[in-house]
Amino acid sequence: MANDLSVGNLIRSFGDFTAVDNVSFDVPQGSFFSILGPSGCGKTTLLRMIAGFDEPSSGTITIRDQDMRGVPPNKRPVNLVFQHLALFPMMNVADNIAFGLKRRGMKSTEIVRRIEAILERVDLPGYGKKQIRQLSGGQKQRVAIARCLVMEPSVLLLDEPLGALDLKLREQMKVELKKLQAKVGTTFIYITHDQSEALVMSDHIAVMNEGRFEQVGSPRELYSEPQTPFVARFVGDNNVWSGEVVESGERLTVRTGEELLFTTRSHKSYAKGSRVDLFLRPEALRIEPTDTNDLNTFEVDVKTILFDGANSRLLTVMPGGHELLVSLPQNRQFDHIRPGDRILLGWHPDAGLCFKV
Amino acid sequence: MKKITLLTAACCFFMATAVQAETLKILTWKGYAPQVLIEKFEKDTGIKVEATYSNNEEMIAKLRATRGAGFDLAQPSQDRISSVQEKYKIYQPVDYGKIDAKLFIPSMLDAVKANTKVGGNSYAVPFCWGTSGLIVNSDKAAEADDWNALLDPQYKGRISYRLKRPTLIAMGYALGYDPFALYSDAKGYKEMLDKVAEEMIRTKPLVKNYWANGDALLESMRSGEVFVAMAWDNGGWKLHDENKAIDFKAPEKGALGWIDTFAIPAKAKNVDAAYKWINFMMAPENAAYFTSQEKVPTASLGANAHVSAEVRANFDRSFPKETIDNIKWYPPVPAKLEIMEGKILDKIKAAK
Amino acid sequence: MKSGFRLSFWLFLAPVLLWLFLLIVLPHIDLLLLSFRGENDMGDLVWTIDNYKNFFIEPIYWYTFVRTALYAIVTTLCTFVLALPVSFYIVKLARPRTRGFLTVLLLLPFWVSELVRVYGWMILLRESGVLNYFLLKTGLVQQPVEMLYNDVTMIMGLVYTSMLFMVVPLISAMESLDDSLIEAASDLEASRFTILRTIIIPHCKPGITSGAIVVFMLALGNYLTPNLMGGKNSLWFTEQIYNQFIASFNWNQGAAFGFLLLVLSSCIIWVGLKLSRHRLGEVAA
Incomplete structure (x- = not known):
């Protein structure tokens, strides 16, 4: 499949500081691609270079096989949905959407037709005459996206557009955005620091840290097979022990700070005596396992129950004071557990993952 | 208690301002109250002098606005007193008994008395006199010797004059009228003004600018931007000191002579000090100091002996006997003329 | 409690009202009465x-007014055209430190009086002035050129004098303009000129209107600059008022001119606001 966007060895430095450090990636046509990273990781700089508001220090940006070097933003086949939307307050909804079409010198009857069509598509039919200040947060969101989509860009860039919305609306918009993208088929490049947004919507995610891509992959790959400790920490929740390798081989045996011995796996094999971090998802911990064969087991005290419906967890503490999150299964089997109880936990060696420190 | 203290303090403050040294407020022309003489007067009498600089029109406007209050002494030109006094009553009659008549050239004192007479009283005594004529750069405009030079195409772009009433009168002379004779004939004067306006509008391209500030005019003459200008004699003499080619020239048809006076505003607060100042300024050595500084002769009898030789040389050079006899002295201006002249001046300025 | 508030309210308001009445209303009533008085033939x-x-009736008078008003409008337009890029640079492009410096630089000419400013220009532009000296030295001209005493120079002088009063409201209007609006417009294929026309100017409209009113009134009421730099043809309406009061001793006519200036300039501003679909209250706010 053809790539809508190719980025090769892109570098952007400001003086001594390198904001984007040798990044390369391809975005296939029609996909939803997210760049996920903490604030200050360089993702916004990267996006602004793609949109043309910033020039790379070196490297290439190619959109639909066209080199974008020296092409100003108003000549690029991409459109950007701004973090704070940047709707023009002096115009109504229709004029906002018509803005770009007018610049192309399109006939006004055609413009009217397209505005109606795109408003239909973002579920705001008949909103053309409304002023921007009359819209709710979610409606503004959709107008901002409509204003870009009506330009039929090769690539639509979105710079944390859900950041300003409240939680409920954000959850709802996540699903809507994904549906919209599937419907229009435009390539979306989505920037966020919220891993759940990225995981829910994306076909592919690039995890970015300190100007570099740590890992590019599908949400499932990132979640279950993180390639670096940063990705393991950043994507989803994880429990972490630091420890030392005491036995090397196909499986590693790690001694943790609490003198517990765990058998686990790693992407590479590490020599005996290496310091490692051991990552384990909360849902990988089984409470009071009936069959403890092949499992790593240990006892903890329940500190509190973090009730969150389907996402409820136990906050437990190990004898040495190390805290662990444990997912509660949904079958109400463990309703009897109370804070202060001592319970047995067990986990399968394949569920854990070690990285050298 | 506190209130009483405050009140006493306030009273003391007002008293202090009241008993503070006597002051004399003079409304005059720039240069007419030299700092050296002010200091000398303050030392002699203990009266503080505050001078405000102005010109004829503004002097009248200021006094008219306050109906003659705010100043103890004014120095308008003699021809601008009688009609103004008749209409606005801004001056009080001069008590000639308080004037030391011995200090004045008798003929000038009499002339000013006669010219400022309104209803049996006279309102001014002479201070100094001078003329308006031409300042000519003889390197560039040797032949300029009469008012016509101001209309002469060969000095295109090198002519400058003020857009004020003396210029209208000078132009009247240039065109062969006798403006002062027409003062009493409003219709004839209007005809002359119309002709003057027509001529001045026609020759507008010849004029570099209408000067408004004396120092600025002198600078334009000095730098050679202007060859012929209508201006006061003392300006020409100042330039002559720097550049012998530039000098004042009395026009053949006669320079326009003015006399500036002392007149006492109707509501003057410190009349005694005003008379003291008049007598002080007219003392020969003080008048001579003023003349040497400003190159303006005064009505002081015997001041000439104390005037510096160069200043006297200027005067002798520009004013031989027959030139002095030919000076056209401004007679008192009838009231109606000034509105007429104002319209004409606006018309000239607005014309393309 | 409420009456206490009312009392203190009036107590504080009284000096303001008194001041307004004594220093503004009374003299104007006096002038108004004066303007309806005149001498009959007797x-x-x-x-x-x-x-x-x-x-x-007198063509010179209304001609002078029309001329003055037209030049004041031209001055306002020129000032706007110059002030827009200057304020844009100060607000959006300059670094914060340069910004303060530039603002001070704009303010600097206003630390001296208008007279000094105008004489500064005269020294530069006169025939024997600084500019001509360099033009002659470099051989660009053979004969010195008189740059003073014409309408172009006069307008330049007026623009220079009123720059600040346009830049300051523009700066404060532009400060509230979100950069991302400009970027969004650029992203939607707008050229620089289109961005200026469709985004920046509409956003700055209140600032532009208040700046334009101030500059227009300042230019209309200016006396020194047209008089000194404009030279031979530039009879300004204020000069005519001055002449009526001072030179012709005709206070009645001068007062009438003063009121005509007030009424006619208010009409021009009213028309301007109508054209730009603004209300005065919005501008003041």
Whole structure:
């Protein structure tokens, strides 16, 4: 499949500081691609270079096989949905959407037709005459996206557009955005620091840290097979022990700070005596396992129950004071557990993952 | 208690301002109250002098606005007193008994008395006199010797004059009228003004600018931007000191002579000090100091002996006997003329 | 409690009202009465509207007013065209430190009086002035050129004098303009000029309107600059008022001109606001 966007060895430095450090990636046509990273990781700089508001220090940006070097933003086949939307307050909804079409010198009857069509598509039919200040947060969101989509860009860039919305609306918009993208088929490049947004919507995610891509992959790959400790920490929740390798081989045996011995796996094999971090998802911990064969087991005290419906967890503490999150299964089997109880936990060696420190 | 203290303090403050040294407020022309003489007067009498600089029109406007209050002494030109006094009553009659008549050239004192007479009283005594004529750069405009030079195409772009009433009168002379004779004939004067306006509008391209500030005019003459200008004699003499080619020239048809006076505003607060100042300024050595500084002769009898030789040389050079006899002295201006002249001046300025 | 508030409210308001009344309303009433007085043929003062009639009958008077108003409008437009990029640079492009410096630089000419500023220009532009000296030295001209005493120079002088009063409201209007709006417009394929026309100017409209009113009134009411730099043809309406008061001793006519200036300039501003679909209250806020 053809790539809508190719980025090769892109570098952007400001003086001594390198904001984007040798990044390369391809975005296939029609996909939803997210760049996920903490604030200050360089993702916004990267996006602004793609949109043309910033020039790379070196490297290439190619959109639909066209080199974008020296092409100003108003000549690029991409459109950007701004973090704070940047709707023009002096115009109504229709004029906002018509803005770009007018610049192309399109006939006004055609413009009217397209505005109606795109408003239909973002579920705001008949909103053309409304002023921007009359819209709710979610409606503004959709107008901002409509204003870009009506330009039929090769690539639509979105710079944390859900950041300003409240939680409920954000959850709802996540699903809507994904549906919209599937419907229009435009390539979306989505920037966020919220891993759940990225995981829910994306076909592919690039995890970015300190100007570099740590890992590019599908949400499932990132979640279950993180390639670096940063990705393991950043994507989803994880429990972490630091420890030392005491036995090397196909499986590693790690001694943790609490003198517990765990058998686990790693992407590479590490020599005996290496310091490692051991990552384990909360849902990988089984409470009071009936069959403890092949499992790593240990006892903890329940500190509190973090009730969150389907996402409820136990906050437990190990004898040495190390805290662990444990997912509660949904079958109400463990309703009897109370804070202060001592319970047995067990986990399968394949569920854990070690990285050298 | 506190209130009483405050009140006493306030009273003391007002008293202090009241008993503070006597002051004399003079409304005059720039240069007419030299700092050296002010200091000398303050030392002699203990009266503080505050001078405000102005010109004829503004002097009248200021006094008219306050109906003659705010100043103890004014120095308008003699021809601008009688009609103004008749209409606005801004001056009080001069008590000639308080004037030391011995200090004045008798003929000038009499002339000013006669010219400022309104209803049996006279309102001014002479201070100094001078003329308006031409300042000519003889390197560039040797032949300029009469008012016509101001209309002469060969000095295109090198002519400058003020857009004020003396210029209208000078132009009247240039065109062969006798403006002062027409003062009493409003219709004839209007005809002359119309002709003057027509001529001045026609020759507008010849004029570099209408000067408004004396120092600025002198600078334009000095730098050679202007060859012929209508201006006061003392300006020409100042330039002559720097550049012998530039000098004042009395026009053949006669320079326009003015006399500036002392007149006492109707509501003057410190009349005694005003008379003291008049007598002080007219003392020969003080008048001579003023003349040497400003190159303006005064009505002081015997001041000439104390005037510096160069200043006297200027005067002798520009004013031989027959030139002095030919000076056209401004007679008192009838009231109606000034509105007429104002319209004409606006018309000239607005014309393309 | 409520009456206490009312009392203190009036107590604080009283000096303001008194000040307004004594220093602004009273003198204007006096001037208004003055403008309806005039002398009849016998030289007696009578009530008359001749002073107002004169303005419309005598071509010089209304011609001067029209000329003054037109030049004031031209000055306002020129000032706007110059001030827009300057304020844009100061607000959006300059670094914060340079910004303060530039603002001070704009303010600097206003630390000296208008007279000094105008004489500064005269020294630069006169025939024997600084600019001509360099032009002659470099051989660009053979003969010195007189750059003073014409309408172009006069307008330049007026623009220079009023720059600040346009830049300051523009700066404060532009500060509230979100950069991302400009970027969004650029992203939607707008050229620089289109961005200026469709985004920046509409956003700055309140600032532009208030700046334009101030500059227009300043230019219309200016006396020194047209008088000194404009030279031979530049009869300004304020000069005519001055002449009536000072040179012709005709206070009645001068007062009538003063009121005509007030009324006519208010009309021009009203028309301007109508054209730009603004209300005065919005501008003041």
